[in-house]
Amino acid sequence: MNEIKKVKTDDKGKFYNYMNMKLIGLICEESDGLANLSNASALLNLLLDEINWAGFYLYKNRELILGPFQGKPACTHLQIGKGVCGTAAKELKIQVVKDVHEFPGHVACDSASESEIVLPIVYEGKLIGVLDIDSPIKGRFDEMDAKGLQRFVDTLNKYMDWSTVI
Numbered sequence: 001m002n003e004i005k006k007v008k009t010d011d012k013g014k015f016y017n018y019m020n021m022k023l024i025g026l027i028c029e030e031s032d033g034l035a036n037l038s039n040a041s042a043l044l045n046l047l048l049d050e051i052n053w054a055g056f057y058l059y060k061n062r063e064l065i066l067g068p069f070q071g072k073p074a075c076t077h078l079q080i081g082k083g084v085c086g087t088a089a090k091e092l093k094i095q096v097v098k099d100v101h102e103f104p105g106h107v108a109c110d111s112a113s114e115s116e117i118v119l120p121i122v123y124e125g126k127l128i129g130v131l132d133i134d135s136p137i138k139g140r141f142d143e144m145d146a147k148g149l150q151r152f153v154d155t156l157n158k159y160m161d162w163s164t165v166i
């Protein structure tokens with residue numbers, strides 16, 4: 001396997017191009033969804049600066065269940081409509097939260113988290129789950145991160161066989 005190196009750049013566009021390319025390399029020839037989500041969370045954790053949690057919650061039995069991730073052990077069940085993940089899953093909209101303490105119903109899994117971004121994963125009109133990333137820094141994520149990470153989710157949707165994980 002090719003070594004994946006951390007890149008030093010202030011250009012978020014370039015950074016997300018690089019990360020997306022590495023994601024394709026990791027998952028394009030692997031059919032097992034659990035293996036792919038595990039490597040995807042490891043890639044996020046390796047490349048993104050100033051984060052303390054990155055991973056997936058999967059939509060099963062009308063709730064979000066903890067999937068592959070990197071970071072401290074986390075809440076295993078999240079309700080649709082509650083907290084940042086539940087809101088992203090209910091509204092099917094990316095949530096960019098500059099200060100988690102100001103988000104009504106925020107679910108604190110790691111007390112170090114100060115800001116968060118959550119992207120819904122929707123495939124063929126159906127909710128698959130969410131991608132959740134936490135940071136110990138306030139205001140860590142912006143619209144460029146939202147755009148770059150949406151490409152990350154689009155790549156997952158292109159190569160993943162979701163039926164192997166949900």
Ligand code: SME
Pocket residue numbers: 053074075078082083084085086105106107108109110113116132134
């Ligand atoms: N903060 C999330 C819960 C998941 S943890 O951050 C890993 C939320 O409010 O939904």
